[in-house]
Amino acid sequence: MDTTATPDxxxxxxxxxxxxxxxLALSDVNLSVRRGEIHAICGENxxxxxxxxxxxxxxxxxxxxxxxxVFEGTPAEFRSTRDSEHVGIVIIHQELALSPFLSIAENxxxxxxxxxxxxxxxxxxxxxxxxxxxxxxxxxxxxxxIIDIGVGKQQLVEIAKALSKEVKLLILDEPTAALxxxxxxxxxxxxxxxxxxxxxxxxxxxKLNEIESIADTTTIIRDGQTIExxxxxxxGVTEERIIRGMVGRPLDNRFPEHTSSIGDEVxxxxxxxxxxxxxxxxxxxxxxxxxVRRGEIVGIAGLMGAGRTELAMSVFGRSYGSHISGRxxxxxxxxxxxxxxxxxxxxxxxxxxxxKHYGLNLISTIRDNISGAAIHKVASRGVIDRNEELKVAxxxxxxxxxxxxxxxxxxxxxxxxxxxxVVLSKWIFSDPDVLILDEPTRxxxxxxxxxIYTIINRLxxxxxxxxxxxxxxxxxxxxxxxxxxxSQGRITGExxxxxxxxxxxxQYMTMEKxxxxx
Amino acid sequence: xxxxxNLAPAMPPGEQARVPLSQRLSGLGGNxxxxxxxxxxxxxxxxxxxxxxxxxxxxxxxxxxxxQNAYVMVLAIGMVMVIVAGHIDLSVGSVVAFVGGVVxxxxxxxxxxxxLAVLIGIAIGAAVGAWQGFWIAYIGIPAFIVTLxxxxxxxxxxxxxxxxxxxxxxxSFNSIVSGSLPNFLGFSGxxxxxxxxIGALTIAAFAFTQLRARMQLRxxxxxxxxxxxxxxxxxxxxxxxxxxxxxxxLSAGGMxxxxxxxxxxxxxxxxxxxxxxxxRHIYAVGGNRPAASLSGVxxxxxxxxxxxxxxxxxxxxxxxxxxxxxxxxxxxxxxxELDAIAACFIGGAAVTGGIGRISGAIVGALIMGVLNMGLSxxxxxxxWQQAIKGLVLLFAVAFDLINxxxxxxxx
Numbered sequence: 037m038d039t040t041a042t043p044d045x046x047x048x049x050x051x052x053x054x055x056x057x058x059x060l061a062l063s064d065v066n067l068s069v070r071r072g073e074i075h076a077i078c079g080e081n082x083x084x085x086x087x088x089x090x091x092x093x094x095x096x097x098x099x100x101x102x103x104x105x106v107f108e109g110t111p112a113e114f115r116s117t118r119d120s121e122h123v124g125i126v127i128i129h130q131e132l133a134l135s136p137f138l139s140i141a142e143n144x145x146x147x148x149x150x151x152x153x154x155x156x157x158x159x160x161x162x163x164x165x166x167x168x169x170x171x172x173x174x175x176x177x178x179x180x181x182i183i184d185i186g187v188g189k190q191q192l193v194e195i196a197k198a199l200s201k202e203v204k205l206l207i208l209d210e211p212t213a214a215l216x217x218x219x220x221x222x223x224x225x226x227x228x229x230x231x232x233x234x235x236x237x238x239x240x241x242x243k244l245n246e247i248e249s250i251a252d253t254t255t256i257i258r259d260g261q262t263i264e265x266x267x268x269x270x271x272g273v274t275e276e277r278i279i280r281g282m283v284g285r286p287l288d289n290r291f292p293e294h295t296s297s298i299g300d301e302v303x304x305x306x307x308x309x310x311x312x313x314x315x316x317x318x319x320x321x322x323x324x325x326x327x328v329r330r331g332e333i334v335g336i337a338g339l340m341g342a343g344r345t346e347l348a349m350s351v352f353g354r355s356y357g358s359h360i361s362g363r364x365x366x367x368x369x370x371x372x373x374x375x376x377x378x379x380x381x382x383x384x385x386x387x388x389x390x391x392k393h394y395g396l397n398l399i400s401t402i403r404d405n406i407s408g409a410a411i412h413k414v415a416s417r418g419v420i421d422r423n424e425e426l427k428v429a430x431x432x433x434x435x436x437x438x439x440x441x442x443x444x445x446x447x448x449x450x451x452x453x454x455x456x457x458v459v460l461s462k463w464i465f466s467d468p469d470v471l472i473l474d475e476p477t478r479x480x481x482x483x484x485x486x487x488i489y490t491i492i493n494r495l496x497x498x499x500x501x502x503x504x505x506x507x508x509x510x511x512x513x514x515x516x517x518x519x520x521x522x523s524q525g526r527i528t529g530e531x532x533x534x535x536x537x538x539x540x541x542x543q544y545m546t547m548e549k550x551x552x553x554x
Numbered sequence: 555x556x557x558x559x560n561l562a563p564a565m566p567p568g569e570q571a572r573v574p575l576s577q578r579l580s581g582l583g584g585n586x587x588x589x590x591x592x593x594x595x596x597x598x599x600x601x602x603x604x605x606x607x608x609x610x611x612x613x614x615x616x617x618x619x620x621x622q623n624a625y626v627m628v629l630a631i632g633m634v635m636v637i638v639a640g641h642i643d644l645s646v647g648s649v650v651a652f653v654g655g656v657v658x659x660x661x662x663x664x665x666x667x668x669x670l671a672v673l674i675g676i677a678i679g680a681a682v683g684a685w686q687g688f689w690i691a692y693i694g695i696p697a698f699i700v701t702l703x704x705x706x707x708x709x710x711x712x713x714x715x716x717x718x719x720x721x722x723x724x725x726s727f728n729s730i731v732s733g734s735l736p737n738f739l740g741f742s743g744x745x746x747x748x749x750x751x752i753g754a755l756t757i758a759a760f761a762f763t764q765l766r767a768r769m770q771l772r773x774x775x776x777x778x779x780x781x782x783x784x785x786x787x788x789x790x791x792x793x794x795x796x797x798x799x800x801x802x803x804l805s806a807g808g809m810x811x812x813x814x815x816x817x818x819x820x821x822x823x824x825x826x827x828x829x830x831x832x833x834r835h836i837y838a839v840g841g842n843r844p845a846a847s848l849s850g851v852x853x854x855x856x857x858x859x860x861x862x863x864x865x866x867x868x869x870x871x872x873x874x875x876x877x878x879x880x881x882x883x884x885x886x887x888x889x890x891e892l893d894a895i896a897a898c899f900i901g902g903a904a905v906t907g908g909i910g911r912i913s914g915a916i917v918g919a920l921i922m923g924v925l926n927m928g929l930s931x932x933x934x935x936x937x938w939q940q941a942i943k944g945l946v947l948l949f950a951v952a953f954d955l956i957n958x959x960x961x962x963x964x965x
Contacts, residue, residue, distance in 0.1 A: 355848060377850040386848065394848055397841035399908045408838060409849040411831050418831045426774050442777040462849070 045106075046071040046236050047092075047205060052103035054087055054096065054260075061087045062101070062260045069205070069253075074227060074237045076251035076268075078244070078278055080509065084260040085240050089207055093127040094120040108204070124204030128194045130213060134182045141165035141178035144197045168196040172226055186315075188219030195226065206230065207238045212246060213341045224250050242339040244275040244546050256281040275546070276539070283509060283538035291514030292486065294493040298517065299330035301368065302501040303384070303470045308362035310343075310350040310525075316358055320346045322525040324362075328470060328501035333492060335512035336505045337541050338522035344505045345389055347522065348472045352386035353379035366469070380409060385463035389475035389505070395459045398448030402440060403429035405447050405458050410466040432461035436491060453484025460491055470501040477511060489515050509538045523547045589787075591902055591917050594950075596794070598921055602928030609931050610924070613805035616798070621731050621878065623923035624812045625650070625871040627916050629894035630901070631823045632864030634915035637898050638827075639860050640840045640907030641697035645686065645704030646868045646894060650887030652708040653679050653872035655715035658722050658882030668727035676869040682708065683865020684858070691857035705891070709884075716884040722876060731878040734807030735814065745800065746808035753799020756817075757792045764788060812874065819870075824912045836860060840907030896943070897922055900950045921946070 047069040054062040062084050069075045079085050090096050092105065094114030105112045107123055114120045117127070134143045141162050150161040165178035174192040176185060182193065191211060198206055208227070212220040224246060227237050241247055247254060248268070256263040256278065263281050266273045310321040321343045328334045338344045349356035351364060353376035364371055366382050373379040379386070388394040396405050406429045407414055414425040429443040436457045440450060447458055456476060463471060473492065477485040492515060496502050506512050512519050519536055521529040521544035529544030602610045609615065629646050636643050657675040660666045666674070682704070689700045722728065739747035764787070771778045778784070802809055827833035835856050838846040847853050871890065876882050899905070900921055901914030922943060929939045 352848075353850075375850075375852075376848060377852070380850045388845075388848060393842070394844045397838055397845055397908065399841050399904075400837060404834070404837070408846075408851075411834055415831050420829050420831060420834060422829065423770050423774075426770070426776065430774055430776075444777065 043068075044071045045069060046108060048104075048106040049088070049092065050104045050106070052088065052091055052101055052105075054084075054091055054101040060260060062091070065103075065257065065260070065262050067255055067262065068265070069236060069238060072231060072234050072236055073252040074231055074239060074250055076247040076254040077238060077240045077257060078242075078247065078254055078282055079257035080282055080507065083257045083282075085257055086209060087260075088257065089127060089209060089238070089240065092120070093117050093125060093207065121201055124202060125207070126198040126201055126203045126205070127207040128191075128198065128209065128211065130210040132187075132190050132194055134190055134193060136183040137181060139179045139181055140169065140176060140185070140193050140196075143182055143193055144168060144178075144200050146197075148201065164200070165196070168199055169193075171199060172196045173222065186219075187214045188216065188223070191215065191219070191223055192226070195230075203235060205236045205238065207240075209240045210242065210340070211239065212241065212243060220246070242546065244278050245548065247278065248273070248275055254278060258282060276543075279539050279542045279546075283542055290486065290510070292490050292493060294496075294515070296331050296333060296496055296517050298332045299499060301327050302330045302366070303328050303503075304365040305351060306363045306365070308347065308351065308364075309360070310346055310357035311359040313356070313358045320357060320525050321350065324522070324525070324527045326520050326527060326530075328503055330469075330499045330501055331496050332518065333496050333502045333504060333516050335516035335519035336503060336522055337509060337512050337519055337545055338505075339545050340507070342522045342545070343525040344522055345474055346525075348386055348474055348503070348505060349388075351379075352376065352384060352472065355386075380466055380468070383467075383469035384472070385409070385466055385468035385470070386472045387459050387463050387474060387476065389478060391455055391459050396447050396455060399446060402433070402438065402443040402445055402447055402450075402458055406432055406443075406461045406465055409462050413465070413467075428465060429461075432457075432465065436461055437487060451484075453480045453487070456480055456484070456488060457491075460488070464495070468500065470503065471495060472503045472505070474505045475507065476504060477506070477508070485511075509541055512536075512541070513538065521545045521547075591900075591914055592790075595917050595921050595924070598924050598928075602924060602931075606928055606931045610928050611801060613801050613803075615927065615931070616801045617805045617807070617810050619923055619927050620810055620813045620816070622927070623919060624731065624816050625874045625878075625890065626893045626897055626919040626922065627816050628819060628867050628871045628874065629864075629890060630897040630915040630919045631819060631912055632860075632867035633891075633894040634898045634901070634903055634910045634912060635823075635827065635836055635860045636697070636864055637895070637903045637905075638840045638907060638910040639836050639857060640843065641690065641857070641860070642895065643686075643697065643701045643861070643864050644891050645682075645701040645708060646864065646871070647887035647890035647892075648705045648708035648712060649679060649682050649865065649868040650872040650875055650890055651712035651882075651884060652682070652715065653869045654876040654882045654886050655712050655720065655884065657873055657876055658720040659715060661722050661724050661727060662720050668724045671727065672730075672873055675873050676866050679869020679872065680862050680866040682868070683862040686865070687858040687861030690861060691854040697861075712886070713884045716882050720882045722880055722882065728877050728880050729811065730815070731810075731812050731874055733811045734805075735809040735811060737808050745803035747803075749803035749809040750799055752809055752814075753795055753802075756799075757795050760791055760795070761788050819867075820912060820916055827912055832856075832859070837908060840909075842908070893919075893922060896947045900947060902954060918950075921950075 045068050047067070049065065049067040052062050052065040053060075065084070065088055067088070077085050077088070091101050094117045097115045098113035105114070107125065112120070112123065135146065138146070144165050145161055150157050150164060162178045169176060169178065172192045172195050174189055174196065176189060182190060195206070211223055215223065227239065228250060230237060239247070239251065251268050253265060254268055254273065255265045258281070266277070304327040306325045308321055308324045309319060312318040312320050324347055326334070336344050336347070346356050350360050351373065353373050354360055355376060364373060366384070371382050373382060373384070392398060397408070403425060407425050411420065414421050414428060426443065432438065433440065433443055438450075438454050438457045438461070440454065447455060450458065460476075476492070477488050480488065492502055492504065504512065504516060513536055517533050519531050519541060520527050521531070521541055523545055528547040529541070531540060599610070633643060633646070653675050656678055657671050660671040660674055661668060686700050686704050689695045690697045735748050737746050737748055739751065741747065742750070764784070768778055768784060802813075827836065835846070835851050838849070838851055839853050839856050843853055872887070875886050879886070897918035898910060898915045899918070901911070901916070901918030903910030903914065925943055925946060926939065929942065
């Protein structure tokens with residue numbers, strides 16, 4: 037059959053627009069995937085890749101977005117992931133959805149059990165599973181428990197599970213993010229093998245070298261819009277070409293004017309190495325060294341999984357990781373920060389990237405949260421001076437512009453931007469010399485972002501050292517005096533503000549392990 | 555868009571005034587909930603006052619209401635702290651039996667003075683709490699399991715200590731529950747003046763602290779409840795305490811000693827939970843443990859201390875139970891843990907932790923106590939009493955949950 041005249045598209049998404057309250061997540065996105073190809077989707081964190089895949093797989097049901105999805109020539113109106121799986125679209129999320137204490141075979145057929153009248157046929161289950169495991173090249177018994185195999189093998193179980201559902205279009209979200217090189221190579225080989233069997237794949241990845249080697253087509257998404265679709269075989273597309281597409285955006289005045297007056301070094305971290313708390317052979321942070329001076333705003337750039345949060349939390353009272361080694365100097369003196377309270381007493385504050393789970397007590401009041409990290413400052417002999425505590429909370433409400441009728445309101449009722457201001461208030465109240473702000477503007481609308489930047493500038497002007505961890509390169513370029521890049525747990529670059537460009541940072545951020553920084 | 559309703563809409567700058575009503579009321583939420591539980595108690599009292607033809611609130615019945623339920627209130631104080639921190643304690647009933655046995659032995663067999671036996675009882679309770687707290691806080695075993703084990707361990711030890719009933723004939727010890735304050739100020743008509751004085755002082759202290767809190771809020775330009783609501787609250791409390799004081803003053807003995815003890819504990823622990831760093835840390839740990847930990851709260855130490863505390867309070871409950879019966883029996887304290895847990899949940903504590911008040915737990919305990927007493931006066935079969943109490947617990951928590959869901963605070 038000759039299909040060269042009109043390409044045979046298995047999937048077409050046309051004019052997809054998805055709004056969240058206050059945020060336009062996707063705007064008129066178009067995606068066309070040819071039958072039997074490997075189609076890569078690239079974009080910065082937050083560009084809208086995952087949202088697009090959630091629209092496609094029915095996580096966001098038909099009607100909650102605008103635009104059309106055509107799958108195998110017929111319009112698709114998925115109301116749930118069940119609907120999309122029914123026609124052969126299977127998504128494998130970055131966070132694997134396996135049940136750890138069940139066997140490989142049980143996981144493969146979970147929700148799709150090989151059973152007669154509700155009674156599971158174990159022989160059938162295990163023999164079918166064994167066949168599927170052979171197809172994905174996984175040499176494990178079907179009755180092995182998921183918890184007993186590594187992440188790389190778990191990823192293969194996910195693919196076997198997809199194959200059991202007679203998948204036509206397989207979507208993989210960052211499939212190699214948590215894998216070592218060997219497992220990654222095996223997985224990519226498997227995906228190529230599936231292509232030869234006629235299975236189409238969409239792969240979302242930050243690892244551009246992988247995309248270059250495996251993808252037939254690459255679509256670039258930026259700020260919720262499709263930028264371009266590149267044919268990887270004919271155009272001779274390079275990594276640099278993809279990076280330009282991912283970041284090529286003019287910077288407008290989304291950042292307040294600021295000139296830092298930089299003083300003495302306030303914090304220095306040397307040769308900092310952290311191992312994964314469970315998989316102790318894995319280095320999450322690998323020999324990182326960095327410093328920050330008073331009045332300086334230092335950025336840490338890195339893709340998801342690069343070890344940014346792990347670096348910050350392990351320094352902050354060893355809140356993450358195992359077998360931590362390295363040295364921390366505060367004002368030139370070496371300090372031992374074995375607990376969070378030791379870190380707070382040493383004048384270090386860490387505002388988490390996940391304010392709902394790690395930053396705030398949502399069922400408590402604003403006042404309560406603000407005083408939370410330094411309650412002793414409004415208490416004497418263990419008794420809280422509520423009057424004083426109220427004054428403090430009121431002061432921060434006015435200073436940082438927390439929009440609330442009263443500081444006695446519950447934090448859970450505030451918008452993201454205002455919650456973030458409560459987090460910042462809490463840490464500013466602990467009167468630190470160094471603030472580590474992890475994704476300080478995540479999930480916040482543009483107006484509130486500007487206010488957060490202003491607060492960060494004021495902190496620097498007050499002589500504090502500020503470290504900002506962010507996935508948004510324009511943000512780092514807009515507010516930082518100096519930016520470190522982190523890739524696979526290693527510092528791969530250090531760039532001064534005047535020399536920094538998004539392309540250069542992205543190049544360092546995607547630098548593989550064996551390459552030494554220039 | 556139904557999947558995204560949890561994303562709070564951004565509030566444009568300069569629109570403080572246009573805050574949704576629900577958000578404006580949220581500052582009041584806790585209080586409104588508290589008023590609800592007090593109202594429920596008053597309603598139940600009035601209901602049974604009617605059903606029993608006024609026998610419920612006879613002065614001597616009111617005194618025995620407190621004497622019978624003192625142990626639940628004491629245990630509920632400790633339990634609400636445990637529940638707020640996100641744990642549970644199933645062992646308190648067995649601990650009461652064990653400590654009660656030891657106290658009886660020290661008085662009857664060893665001949666120690668009653669006050670020394672009391673101190674020993676509280677200390678042993680605290681030691682039991684430290685034992686359980688160690689496994690929970692530092693080894694990381696869920697409290698449900700540790701205290702389930704404790705329930706068996708200490709029931710067994712109680713049987714060892716109290717192989718047969720040990721009588722306690724020390725009248726000073728027994729009067730901890732049965733005694734009353736001396737009537738040294740004489741009588742006004744039939745009413746004991748000491749009791750009336752304590753009632754008046756309680757009302758004055760309540761009005762004073764409320765007024766002071768209100769003035770402080772005013773000073774900081776903070777939201778205060780309307781003057782009418784404020785006065786209504788104080789008048790309501792004054793009437794309730796006034797009636798109680800008059801009823802007690804008309805009783806045979808006047809002011810029961812046990813009510814003074816429980817009252818002191820309530821005031822002390824309300825202060826601890828509301829005004830001290832330790833209390834704040836309990837709420838912080840229960841509300842969001844990782845966040846508390848990342849704020850420098852020593853969460854393990856908090857867990858350990860609340861179990862030491864409930865152990866000590868179980869010691870107090872053991873003394874009350876032994877003194878009331880005038881003897882220690884190995885079967886003492888059966889189902890006490892369930893009474894205390896029920897009191898906490900009726901009083902508005904959250905199963906998931908982070909929410910709960912001493913006053914709520916006390917009112918919850920009183921609701922159960924009034925139910926018990928009212929049904930007993932009406933000679934309802936004890937089996938039915940138990941079923942009714944179970945239903946009240948279920949409906950109270952269901953009502954609370956539905957209310958919260960409607961207000962949209964369940965997430």
